[in-house]
Structure formats: C-alpha cells, structure tokens
Amino acid sequence: MIFGGFQKLTLLDYPGKVACTVFTKGCNFRCPFCHNANLVNPDGQEQSIPSEEVLSYLRKRKGILEGICVSGGEPLLHDDLPDFLQEVKTLGYAVKLDTNGSFPDKLKELAKSGLIDYVAMDIKNSLQKYPVTAGCETLKLDRINESIDFLMQSSLHYEFRTTVVEELHTASDIKAIAKRIAGAQKYFLQNFVDSGNIIEKNLHSVNEETLELMKSAAAEFVKPAKIRGKN
Secondary structure: OEEEEEEEEEOOOOOOOOEEEEEEOOOOOOOOOOOOHHHHOOOOOOOOEEHHHHHHHHHHOEOOEOEEEEEOOOHHHOOOHHHHHHHHHHOOOEEEEEEOOOOHHHHHHHHHOOOOOEEEEEOOOOHHHHHHHHOOOOOOHHHHHHHHHHHHHOOOEEEEEEEEOOOOOOHHHHHHHHHHOOOOOOEEEEEOOOOOOOOOOOOOOOOHHHHHHHHHHHHOOOOOEEEOOOO
16 A cells, blocks of 8 residues: 555644554545645645555554554545555554545444544535535535444544635534534534645635634534634
8 A cells, every 4th residue: 555645743633642644645525625635636746655664663663652543635545445454453553544434335344344443534514515515516425424324323433523614614504514413422623724735725714703603503513512723
C-alpha cells in the first residue's frame, strides 16, 4: 500500500492517544473546501510512502506511540487497507479511521474483523445539500445513512464531524444534521480554515457568533456537541 503523507507524531488526531497519521491517496468526493487537494486530485503533488516504511517506524516506536490514524483522501477506496491494518494490529496499536461514510460494507467488515477501534465520520451537510457539498452529484445517500446507522448501533468508539463553510452551511443545516444523528456519542463542528491547498477558492469560515449558534442548534439533539479546538 502506498500513502500520500505521513505525520509521525500527533497529540490531536486520535483522542486520548499519542499517535501518528498516514494519509491515503485518492477520494471519491470533491468537497470544495477540502484542505488535502493534493491527495484528492489525480495530478496532485503528493508523496509516495510505502506501507513498509510506516510499519518500520511503528516497530521502532512501540511503547512510545499508542495508535495510528488512517486519513485521506478516502481510506476505504483501497482494497489493500485491511492487510495493512492487520499488520498494524499485530504490532499492538489502536487504529482510528477517518472516512466519508460512502463505503458502509467495507466499514462494517473492518469493524467485524477487529481492525479499527475508533471511527471519525465526516457528515458533509444536511441531506438536501449533501451532493453539492461533497462535490458528487451521483452520491448515493443511502450509503451515508447506512454508515451513520451502523456506527450508532455498534460498540465502536466514534465521532461525527462537520466542517462548516459560510457559503455552504446554515444553522438550520447543522440542526438537521444533529437531528439525524440524535443521541450520537460525539459531534464536532470544525470551522473552515483555508490552508492554501483547497479544491475551490473564495470560501470562508463562519464568524464566532454564527458558530456558537450552530453549536447550540446541534446541542438540542447531540450531547456533547462541541466546536473542535474549544472546551
């Protein structure tokens, strides 16, 4: 398996664990606000890091690192991901998976096989706005709903999260999302940040007042609903 990025230490990506993060190449979505455009676009200038390099690092860091985050792109696009995760689990590491939720069958199989411990699923927007927000007009929403339902009924640790963009989201949208995932373990709002590596230009974060209104709307249905980076 070939990765497009490797962050060797993170104290933020895996809640409660000292971890590293790998980034897979390619995505079936084209979210305009995606900050990993080099991983999503076919002509992106991403790195090429073989899985053995990552595994070698994990072997050397046993007893120091506790987990690994697998992000993207969309990791579940890759059929060789289970083989990589099996080797990671053999080394004794916990695994966090970041996913857009569009491959529920693969998500279920990883969970059934015991290859993932924590899942962070992006919920792009209210269902009516999902295709345009994901940049995928042919998106099958039933797959998104299936992944949501599976996580909420599973024994996995999980979180849902939404990146909030002024041009794409309203407080009503966030309320609709929260209503759909009512009773979820965790729901985070992440304000959009222009990293300079965005798929589309001229997008903006929401102001602090609007973000707080969105959090309050979400908190009617999900406790805790939080703004990422704030207590």
